[in-house]
């Protein structure tokens with residue numbers, strides 16, 4: 001079975017992520033979407049459990065996806081899950097620099113792991129979780145940025161914060 005891991009913060013999941021999942025799931029038998037704790041991004045909007053729950057709802061139309069979370073090293077997770085492929089989405093040059101370094105570092109730790117990059121869909125090249133968080137804070141519409149089923153959750157979060 002060809003199994004791949006798609007790791008990320010997904011805080012929150014966007015339409016850009018969903019596009020990558022849909023395309024990657026057609027390339028592998030099973031795609032494990034995993035929320036990773038990222039110490040560099042400690043200003044999270046949603047807890048890891050909330051992000052997993054939202055990902056499950058937003059990916060329910062994709063048959064061969066499993067959603068989970070992990071707080072350790074990505075290479076350890078891949079070994080645990082018997083998944084030798086890592087899928088990452090690529091937007092602009094800024095993503096490339098970061099992803100390039102990250103892929104080489106992972107390869108250095110485990111030579112059996114391959115990182116596969118999927119180029120962003122031009123409709124979503126400007127979509128990022130941080131942009132969504134910023135727009136949501138100011139009450140902007142999130143249509144076309146996050147899946148419809150997630151939009152209300154983000155609004156609810158902002159409403160509760162304002163109370």
Ligand code: ADP
Pocket residue numbers: 007008009010011014015016017020038041087088089090091095119120121124125126127128129
């Ligand atoms: P991380 O904190 O690991 O960067 P993110 O949740 O921000 O996690 O992103 C997960 C992956 O999805 C990364 O590879 C990122 O480049 C990719 N990604 C994010 N937004 C988009 C988008 N709009 N189009 C394509 N790929 C994207």
